[in-house]
Amino acid sequence: MQAIMTRKLRRSFGSKEVLRGIDLDVDYGVIAALLGPNGAGKTTLIRILTTELMPHGGEAYVAGFDVVRQVSEVRRRIAVIPQDARPISYMTPYEFVYSYLLLRGLSRSDAREATRNSLDELGLWELRNTPVYQLSGGMMRRVLVAAVLASNAEVVFLDEPTVGLDAASRRIVWNSLRRYSNGGASIFLTTHYIEEAEQISDIVLLIDNGLVITRGRPSELIEKLPGKYVVEYPASMSNGSCIRVGSSCFSFVNSLDEVGNGALRVSPKSLEHYVLVTIKSWGEESEEG
Numbered sequence: 191m192q193a194i195m196t197r198k199l200r201r202s203f204g205s206k207e208v209l210r211g212i213d214l215d216v217d218y219g220v221i222a223a224l225l226g227p228n229g230a231g232k233t234t235l236i237r238i239l240t241t242e243l244m245p246h247g248g249e250a251y252v253a254g255f256d257v258v259r260q261v262s263e264v265r266r267r268i269a270v271i272p273q274d275a276r277p278i279s280y281m282t283p284y285e286f287v288y289s290y291l292l293l294r295g296l297s298r299s300d301a302r303e304a305t306r307n308s309l310d311e312l313g314l315w316e317l318r319n320t321p322v323y324q325l326s327g328g329m330m331r332r333v334l335v336a337a338v339l340a341s342n343a344e345v346v347f348l349d350e351p352t353v354g355l356d357a358a359s360r361r362i363v364w365n366s367l368r369r370y371s372n373g374g375a376s377i378f379l380t381t382h383y384i385e386e387a388e389q390i391s392d393i394v395l396l397i398d399n400g401l402v403i404t405r406g407r408p409s410e411l412i413e414k415l416p417g418k419y420v421v422e423y424p425a426s427m428s429n430g431s432c433i434r435v436g437s438s439c440f441s442f443v444n445s446l447d448e449v450g451n452g453a454l455r456v457s458p459k460s461l462e463h464y465v466l467v468t469i470k471s472w473g474e475e476s477e478e479g
């Protein structure tokens with residue numbers, strides 16, 4: 191059984207088709223990162239998978255349960271941080287995490303232990319008694335992560351979990367996510383930080399215009415592109431030059447291999463290059479990555 195499985199999942203708002211047939215398979219014990227431009231449908235997909243929004247077509251299963259017909263079974267097994275979530279401002283981090291765990295059905299002693307461990311892991315133990323409204327935005331975000339990772343949810347959904355976090359805090363969160371998924375749970379997150387997807391995810395799903403356009407391990411995606419774009423080059427061109435592909439100019443491409451006859455093979459350096467080339471040139475190329 192998979193942690194998340196969807197087939198031909200569809201959703202519209204008015205006449206706009208936002209999800210146009212999403213097929214997903216995410217195993218247990220992995221971190222899956224959903225990347226895509228603004229408006230691609232990432233939040234809409236998470237809202238459906240977490241039973242907040244009804245799909246208009248297709249199927250979706252989380253932890254083996256149907257998100258439409260078995261809502262309470264799904265909810266019992268998931269934990270979610272929505273995109274704009276904030277912890278309750280008048281509570282302390284300790285009170286917030288502890289009460290969240292009690293609501294999820296943990297015993298008081300289990301909740302106490304899990305709260306302590308999670309706040310400690312997220313670097314919040316010293317701040318445990320400070321009211322949330324006195325914390326910075328990044329600290330508040332970490333309180334939310336502490337709460338969901340203190341749970342025993344089988345599948346965790348995080349909509350942009352590290353937005354606004356400094357580099358050190360982001361690493362703390364990444365380490366906690368990895369520890370949690372190593373315990374067998376699945377983590378499904380959206381991010382605009384490609385470095386984040388590259389660093390922590392086992393599988394990257396690239397979504398654009400309501401469709402998953404490519405998926406794979408970050409290293410596989412980086413390997414996929416060489417050879418896809420063979421471009422003509424002016425005699426003056428050297429490594430580091432801007433390369434035109436259709437109407438886009440990719441100044442970040444710096445690996446150029448001669449393939450003969452005045453053509454070059456463009457090789458991306460990193461996942462970021464892959465994503466930028468794939469998304470920007472979508473519509474100019476008919477085949478998928």
Ligand SMILES: Nc1ncnc2c1ncn2[C@@H]1O[C@H](COP(=O)(O)OP(=O)(O)OP(=O)(O)O)[C@@H](O)[C@H]1O
Nearest residue numbers: 203204206208226227228229230231232233234235
């Ligand atoms: N409740 C709604 N009513 C109408 N349109 C909506 C609604 N929610 C989302 N949309 C539209 O659906 C599309 C996808 O939105 P969604 O929030 O899923 O994108 P996203 O990939 O999460 O974007 P971002 O990266 O900016 O968060 C957008 O065009 C958005 O305007």
